[in-house]
Amino acid sequence: MATPLNADRLVAALKAEGCTVHEVPGWRTHNRNHKGAWGPVHGVQIHHTVTGPGTDVVGLIYNGHSALPGPLATGCITKDGVVHLTGNGRANHAGGGDGRVLQAVIDESYGDRPPATQKHDGSPGAVDGNARFYGWECENKGDGKDPWPAVQYDAMVRATAAICRAHGWGPKSGIGHLEWSDWKVDPRGIDMKDFRADVAERLAHEPDWNPGKGEDPMAGMTKQDIYDAVWKTDQVAAPDSAPDRKTNASWQPQSYLKDIGNRVRSLTVTVAAQSAAIHALAEKVGSGVDTNTVVAAVERAIADAVIKVDIDVTQNQES
Numbered sequence: 001m002a003t004p005l006n007a008d009r010l011v012a013a014l015k016a017e018g019c020t021v022h023e024v025p026g027w028r029t030h031n032r033n034h035k036g037a038w039g040p041v042h043g044v045q046i047h048h049t050v051t052g053p054g055t056d057v058v059g060l061i062y063n064g065h066s067a068l069p070g071p072l073a074t075g076c077i078t079k080d081g082v083v084h085l086t087g088n089g090r091a092n093h094a095g096g097g098d099g100r101v102l103q104a105v106i107d108e109s110y111g112d113r114p115p116a117t118q119k120h121d122g123s124p125g126a127v128d129g130n131a132r133f134y135g136w137e138c139e140n141k142g143d144g145k146d147p148w149p150a151v152q153y154d155a156m157v158r159a160t161a162a163i164c165r166a167h168g169w170g171p172k173s174g175i176g177h178l179e180w181s182d183w184k185v186d187p188r189g190i191d192m193k194d195f196r197a198d199v200a201e202r203l204a205h206e207p208d209w210n211p212g213k214g215e216d217p218m219a220g221m222t223k224q225d226i227y228d229a230v231w232k233t234d235q236v237a238a239p240d241s242a243p244d245r246k247t248n249a250s251w252q253p254q255s256y257l258k259d260i261g262n263r264v265r266s267l268t269v270t271v272a273a274q275s276a277a278i279h280a281l282a283e284k285v286g287s288g289v290d291t292n293t294v295v296a297a298v299e300r301a302i303a304d305a306v307i308k309v310d311i312d313v314t315q316n317q318e319s
């Protein structure tokens with residue numbers, strides 16, 4: 001038994017859950033309460049709007065159409081993730097459905113899915129869903145191809161969790177229209193089992209939980225961003241006269257990286273040249289000298305020098 005949230009409480013719950021809320025003018029007194037009961041409420045139903053670009057979808061959900069007067073839902077969640085509130089109370093969204101499903105939602109007793117519905121609007125014994133469910137109409141063509149943008153899906157999860165949290169319900173109070181009415185397919189492209197798992201994860205956290213935000217400092221960074229940050233810098237390579245931060249505080253890590261790159265390239269060329277020169281020299285000297293021994297000894301000495309340079313640079317970076 002749950003009394004419906006009033007307008008202020010609904011707005012507060014949505015905002016606390018991190019939703020971007022747009023109150024359509026007039027929504028607070030816009031409903032179908034004069035045509036039937038509103039409450040007790042037991043759950044939330046998710047729908048797709050069957051609209052494409054160019055449709056005033058929020059206006060459609062507020063006003064309804066010739067065959068079905070508005071409001072057509074509690075709110076319309078557009079592809080940009082905004083929750084447009086269109087109805088405060090009974091709305092024409094769920095229609096008739098299966099009482100067994102309603103009982104499973106009330107009890108939150110089912111497993112992954114409520115019992116398969118065997119009713120629809122107008123069928124004998126169908127239960128009035130508009131009295132019992134809040135409704136989110138979510139902008140989508142419903143053709144099975146139109147994608148659900150992440151920002152919209154996130155808003156749908158948040159908006160559903162907000163109502164569940166406000167009433168003390170669990171995620172099983174959120175169902176798809178197709179789970180209520182056996183002639184519906186919405187929300188097409190969303191598996192309600194997964195959707196409920198996402199609502200459950202939200203409900204396990206505080207309402208202001210923002211997964212990803214503040215947790216991954218590299219989030220949203222592209223390979224190009226990293227390349228630019230490392231290599232496209234105004235800082236010149238560190239000159240030998242001021243090789244570390246103690247003597248030039250304005251240098252950035254990328255200065256040293258550039259410097260290391262230049263030095264390694266220079267060293268590689270130098271080592272190759274020296275090895276060749278020593279090899280030629282040893283051959284000239286001829287008898288009594290093992291050419292390979294001389295070359296190996298020199299290369300080892302040069303390798304030690306390279307390692308020493310590397311260590312010095314590392315120390316500079318940390319100074």
Ligand SMILES: [Zn+2]
Pocket residue numbers: 046047048093177184186
């Ligand atoms: Zn629907």
